[in-house]
Amino acid sequence: MSKQHLWWQEGVIYQIYPRSFMDSNSDGIGDLPGITARLDYLQWLGIDAVWLSPIYPSPMADFGYDVADYTGIEPMFGTMADFARLLAEVHGRGMKLLLDLVPNHTSDEHAWFQESRASRDNPKRDWYIWRDAAPGGGPPNNWLSAFGGSAWQWDEATGQYYLHSFAVEQPDLNWRNPEVEAAVFDAIRFWLDKGVDGFRVDVIYYMVKDALFRDNPPNPDFQPGQDPARTQIPVYSYNRPEVHDIARRMRRLFDAYDDRVIIGEIYLSPDELMKYYGANLDEVHLPFNFQLILLPWDATIIGRAVSAYEALLPELGWPNWVLGNHDQHRIATRVGRPQARVAAMLLLTLRGTPTCYYGDELAMVDGEIPPDLVRDPQELGKPGLGLGRDPERTPMQWDASPHAGFTTGTPWLPVAADYQTYNVAAERDDPESMLTFVRALLALRRTTPALSVGNYAETPSGSSDLFAFTREHAGQKILVVLNLSHAPHTFQSQPGPASAEILLSTLPGRAGTVDLTNLEVGADEGLILRL
Numbered sequence: 001m002s003k004q005h006l007w008w009q010e011g012v013i014y015q016i017y018p019r020s021f022m023d024s025n026s027d028g029i030g031d032l033p034g035i036t037a038r039l040d041y042l043q044w045l046g047i048d049a050v051w052l053s054p055i056y057p058s059p060m061a062d063f064g065y066d067v068a069d070y071t072g073i074e075p076m077f078g079t080m081a082d083f084a085r086l087l088a089e090v091h092g093r094g095m096k097l098l099l100d101l102v103p104n105h106t107s108d109e110h111a112w113f114q115e116s117r118a119s120r121d122n123p124k125r126d127w128y129i130w131r132d133a134a135p136g137g138g139p140p141n142n143w144l145s146a147f148g149g150s151a152w153q154w155d156e157a158t159g160q161y162y163l164h165s166f167a168v169e170q171p172d173l174n175w176r177n178p179e180v181e182a183a184v185f186d187a188i189r190f191w192l193d194k195g196v197d198g199f200r201v202d203v204i205y206y207m208v209k210d211a212l213f214r215d216n217p218p219n220p221d222f223q224p225g226q227d228p229a230r231t232q233i234p235v236y237s238y239n240r241p242e243v244h245d246i247a248r249r250m251r252r253l254f255d256a257y258d259d260r261v262i263i264g265e266i267y268l269s270p271d272e273l274m275k276y277y278g279a280n281l282d283e284v285h286l287p288f289n290f291q292l293i294l295l296p297w298d299a300t301i302i303g304r305a306v307s308a309y310e311a312l313l314p315e316l317g318w319p320n321w322v323l324g325n326h327d328q329h330r331i332a333t334r335v336g337r338p339q340a341r342v343a344a345m346l347l348l349t350l351r352g353t354p355t356c357y358y359g360d361e362l363a364m365v366d367g368e369i370p371p372d373l374v375r376d377p378q379e380l381g382k383p384g385l386g387l388g389r390d391p392e393r394t395p396m397q398w399d400a401s402p403h404a405g406f407t408t409g410t411p412w413l414p415v416a417a418d419y420q421t422y423n424v425a426a427e428r429d430d431p432e433s434m435l436t437f438v439r440a441l442l443a444l445r446r447t448t449p450a451l452s453v454g455n456y457a458e459t460p461s462g463s464s465d466l467f468a469f470t471r472e473h474a475g476q477k478i479l480v481v482l483n484l485s486h487a488p489h490t491f492q493s494q495p496g497p498a499s500a501e502i503l504l505s506t507l508p509g510r511a512g513t514v515d516l517t518n519l520e521v522g523a524d525e526g527l528i529l530r531l
């Protein structure tokens with residue numbers, strides 16, 4: 001690594017959904033010893049940091065995003081000793097380990113909420129957001145839960161409503177109470193003291209709500225058939241200005257340690273996203289940039305968005321890109337398998353830290369979940385709208401044995417139907433597989449500083465289906481040409497070098513020197529070229 005850049009700027013992050021990665025004890029659910037057993041695979045693949053979705057004690061109403069104890073390990077995932085071993089083994093391989101912090105809400109089974117709901121005068125009453133019914137009855141305002149229905153739940157025993165931005169079992173903490181901040185910050189220190197390298201912070205932009213609890217306005221652009229949460233514009237229920245004060249204080253906590261990173265999960269417009277870097281780069285290091293997930297897969301639209309994002313970044317603000325996660329349909333399902341290679345090339349050649357989702361390196365597609373096996377609270381709360389997240393959470397496909405080698409028990413979600421073709425064992429020996437391609441891409445990125453830390457400049461391509469850009473560092477200049485369509489196109493470079501050497505193509509068998517004045521780019525082809 002170069003001295004001027006930090007590990008989280010040069011490195012590639014790999015997200016593991018612990019329930020679905022590797023089961024070591026045959027209960028059908030992935031666990032920490034399972035992850036530890038597969039670290040050699042991750043090292044062989046060539047990633048730099050592992051981010052684990054939540055591993056804390058949880059009743060699993062939202063599969064770990066309902067935390068019942070911020071400083072424990074969920075028994076179905078293992079023990080604190082298993083965690084210590086995992087951390088040591090990750091570090092022993094020169095990799096980093098990131099955990100998931102869920103500060104906006106806890107489980108309703110967290111001891112804090114148990115106390116809070118015990119009585120109106122409990123010392124922890126104000127740790128959560130309790131309100132009287134509206135005059136005349138009913139919820140205090142019109143805010144909606146992301147999982148369907150009102151965000152307010154009536155508590156019969158104490159005669160008030162509590163706020164839950166997500167499931168009923170996920171009451172929102174009251175971050176206007178300094179005791180809440182102190183308690184969660186203690187939990188962060190607990191893990192940083194153990195040597196954890198950073199956190200991905202769940203819905204950081206939700207942490208503070210409007211002090212006056214005003215109604216959200218209706219969304220005039222809502223279309224029937226869309227997510228019902230979109231019937232209103234959530235201007236009062238999230239992204240309030242005060243959240244930036246908390247982010248700054250959180251950052252100060254991290255800055256007391258060496259080289260740790262905060263990644264914020266934020267689904268907001270690029271303008272709003274930028275604010276989470278902090279006016280003095282003093283909030284989160286990386287506000288997750290989800291544009292490659294949210295935008296239509298179109299070379300012109302994506303090219304424009306990349307340039308706009310680059311232009312909006314604060315000076316010295318480090319960019320980042322994401323192609324998939326446990327809340328979004330898999331990239332190979334969204335754009336098809338041939339195009340998923342182009343997408344991987346885009347993710348790993350843009351300027352900024354890439355985050356890869358487990359299994360995408362195999363071209364795993366969304367699994368089919370029969371109605372009686374649906375587990376996701378979002379699908380159960382808002383059925384039939386295609387919002388279910390189980391399909392992208394199916395077990396990692398290790399080999400062609402039953403349940404893809406993930407478990408010898410019954411997996412908590414069924415494995416995807418085509419796992420016998422798309423799995424690590426089959427793909428690692430196939431020179432034309434997605435896995436072989438992604439591994440070559442990661443290796444090229446690692447050995448080509450222009451790709452990891454070089455400057456970015458968009459370059460005209462001569463076709464609305466081709467997105468082309470250069471990356472440049474210390475005299476090394478790389479040209480990336482990506483065909484985001486299923487038809488061949490001709491790349492026509494502007495004045496510049498007449499030829500270039502192919503370093504990698506998404507298509508097998510492409511190598512050598514090519515004529516840049518008239519370069520045929522195949523259907524679903526992406527090219528990395530040395531100028």
Ligand code: NOJ
Pocket residue numbers: 062065066102166202203265326327
């Ligand atoms: C975002 C997480 O990624 C998602 O899985 C979860 O359901 C919500 N936050 C609530 O924690």
